[in-house]
Amino acid sequence: xxxxLYKLDASPPAxxxxxxxxxxxxxxxxxxxxNLFEGAQFTEEYVKMNPQHTIxxxxxxxxxxxxxxxxxPYLVSKYGQDDSLYPQDPQRRAVIDQRLHFDSxxxxxxxxxxxxxxxxxxxxxxxxxxxxxxKAGYDFLEKFLDKPYCAGDQLSIADICxxxxxxxxxxxxxxxxxxxxxxxxxxxxxxxxxxxTKVNLPGLQQFxxxxxxxxx
Ligand SMILES: N[C@@H](CCC(=O)N[C@@H](CS)C(=O)NCC(=O)O)C(=O)O
Numbered sequence: 001x002x003x004x005l006y007k008l009d010a011s012p013p014a015x016x017x018x019x020x021x022x023x024x025x026x027x028x029x030x031x032x033x034x035n036l037f038e039g040a041q042f043t044e045e046y047v048k049m050n051p052q053h054t055i056x057x058x059x060x061x062x063x064x065x066x067x068x069x070x071x072x073p074y075l076v077s078k079y080g081q082d083d084s085l086y087p088q089d090p091q092r093r094a095v096i097d098q099r100l101h102f103d104s105x106x107x108x109x110x111x112x113x114x115x116x117x118x119x120x121x122x123x124x125x126x127x128x129x130x131x132x133x134x135k136a137g138y139d140f141l142e143k144f145l146d147k148p149y150c151a152g153d154q155l156s157i158a159d160i161c162x163x164x165x166x167x168x169x170x171x172x173x174x175x176x177x178x179x180x181x182x183x184x185x186x187x188x189x190x191x192x193x194x195x196x197t198k199v200n201l202p203g204l205q206q207f208x209x210x211x212x213x214x215x216x
Contacts, residue, residue, distance in 0.1 A: 001060060001061060002030070002059075002060075002061055003026070003028065003029040003030065003058065003059070003060055004029070004030040004031075004032060004058070004059040005017060005018070005021070005029050005030070005031055005032065005056060005057075005058055006032050006034050006046070006049075006050075006055050006056060006057040006058075006059075007031060007032070007033065007034065007055050007056045008033055008034060008035070008036060008055055008203075009202060009203035009206055010203055010206040010207040010210055011036070011055050011056065011203070011207075012108065012111065012164040012165045012167075012168040012207070013054075013055070013056055013067070013068035013069075013108065013161070013164065013165075014055050014056040014068070014203075015164040015199060015200050015203045015204070016056075016068040016072060016157075016160050016161040016164040016165075017056045017058065017068050017071050017072060017075070018199045018203075019160045019164065019195045019196065019199045019200055020071075020072045020075050020076070020085070020157055020160055020195075021075065022194070022195035022198060022199050023085060023160065023193075023195040024075060024076065024079055024080055024081075024085070025081075026075065026079055034046065034055050036055070036120070037119075037120070041053040041054065041055065049064045050064065050066040052066060052067075054066055054067070056068055056071060057071075058071045058074070058075075060074075060078070067104070068161055068164075069100045069101070069103065069104045069161060072085075072086070072100075072157040072160065072161060073086050073100075073157060076157060084154065084155075084156075085155070085156050085157050085160075086156060086157050087156070092151070092152065092156075095151045095152060095158075096151045096156045096157065096158045098151075099144065099150050099151050099158035099161075099162060100157070100158055100161055102140070102141075102144075102162075103158070103161045103162045103165055104161075106137055106140070107137045107141070107162065107165045107166065107169070108165050110130065110133035110134050110136070110137050110169070111134065111165055111168055111169050111172070113130055113133065114126050114127065114130030114131065114133065114134060114172050115130075115168075115171075115172055115211060118211060118214050118215060119210060119211065119214060123214075124214065124215060124216040125215060125216055126172055126173075126215075130172075131172065131173050134169050134172060134173045135173060137166075137169070138166075138169075138173075138175065138179075138180055138183060141162070141166065141180075141182075141183055142179075142180050142181075142182050142183055145182035145183060145185075145186050146182065148186070148189060149186070149189075150162050150186065155193070159186075159190060160195075163186075163187065163190050163196065163200065164200060166183065166187070167187065167200060167204050168204060168207050168208075171204070171207060171208040171211050171212075172211065175187070
């Protein structure tokens, strides 16, 4: 197998895939940076592979797949030594899938809509409705986190994907520990995982730094 990941460390969904690779112990991956700040995702070659021109995208020999919420399940299913990060059990998997859709359909779009104008379009502050949407996402997630992990008692790719997004959202709207004790405890729990400290934190720092440098 030859695995190639198209990514940027600052990108939350790219970090989700890199954390999954790390958690699975898959190290033999060619990493290719796609510089979104220079529009590198619009090259003919990249759009041919991923017509949606997003990162992350994964190539596994000739097979190409994009969207972190498709890539992470694929990696566990194909390369996991066991299914613990994405169990086969239908009900456990259904809850994980629900959280992945929540990340993909609710959390990440609110983050992207709030930060992209600042990162790429010269805006110098966040729109209030963007921050409101982020807060609404925190409110939902706080309720989901009545167990140690976001899909129950065990760590899964739902935690990996969601934490990449939520930790990045906190760069725009800090997470108040009194209002969101469950989210705060969950992020602290994940901060004890090597994949999180080794992979998410450095990229998160880049993301936060890029954002701060563009804000008034
Ligand atoms: N739902 C997608 C979101 C991917 C996404 O929007 N990535 C951003 C960077 S964080 C991107 O590639 N933006 C460039 C573009 O859309 O042209 C995923 O989870 O992979």
